[in-house]
Amino acid sequence: MSRIGRLPITIPQGVEVKVSNNNVVTVKGKLGELTQTVDPAISINIKEGKIELARASESKDHKSKHGLYRSLLNNMVTGVSEGFTTVQELVGVGFKADAKGQLLELSLGYSHHIYLQIPAEVKIETETQRGKNPLIKLSSADKQLIGQVAAKIRSLRKPEPYKGKGIKFQGEELRRKAGKSAEKK
DSSP states (O other): OHHHHHSOEEOOTTOEEEEOTTSEEEEEETTEEEEEEOOTTEEEEEETTEEEEEESSOOHHHHHHHHHHHHHHHHHHHHHHTOEEEEEEEESTTOEEEEETTEEEEEOSSSSOEEEEOOTTSEEEEEOOTTSOOEEEEEESOHHHHHHHHHHHHHTSOOOTTTOOEEEETTOOOOOOOOHHHHOO
16 A cells, blocks of 8 residues: 555646645535544655655554555545546346435335435436336545445345346446356256
8 A cells, every 4th residue: 555655646726735844634515525644753844836745664564554645635635626426236136226305305115215315415316218227326525435425325235146126326237146046957
């Protein structure tokens, strides 16, 4: 991870980065504002439109934190300037998704509907076209939060390996298994 930590982070136009005395980094951009507390063992230097991180020693813990915080800060800069999106597909007969504000209503083949409150920082859209699987589109500046919300939605009905029914990420290749009929010969 230390090789990643050494790479400088380029600050794009319209993004403002501030570091306070107690190692709290605040990144502001057109899509919002994010903050992250950085370990005191990692020092942060902002010069000439780039963020550089340096570690206090060569210990294994400091090396791993060096790469970790560089990745987190890079995701923050990318998030407030460009944003992140995740698209999930509902595969199954009768599976439906409907977003009403920040409330997601899911029909996933259970005897009841599932209602999920989405955080205000995440924008949610649902798309249903005839003959295609319903889609759930999540977009946010915070990569960690969007991943957590997507994982929570997926956990409600994970794709099963025989028919592939469930909630999957768009473009995800599922490992499929042959059923009982493939075994008999």
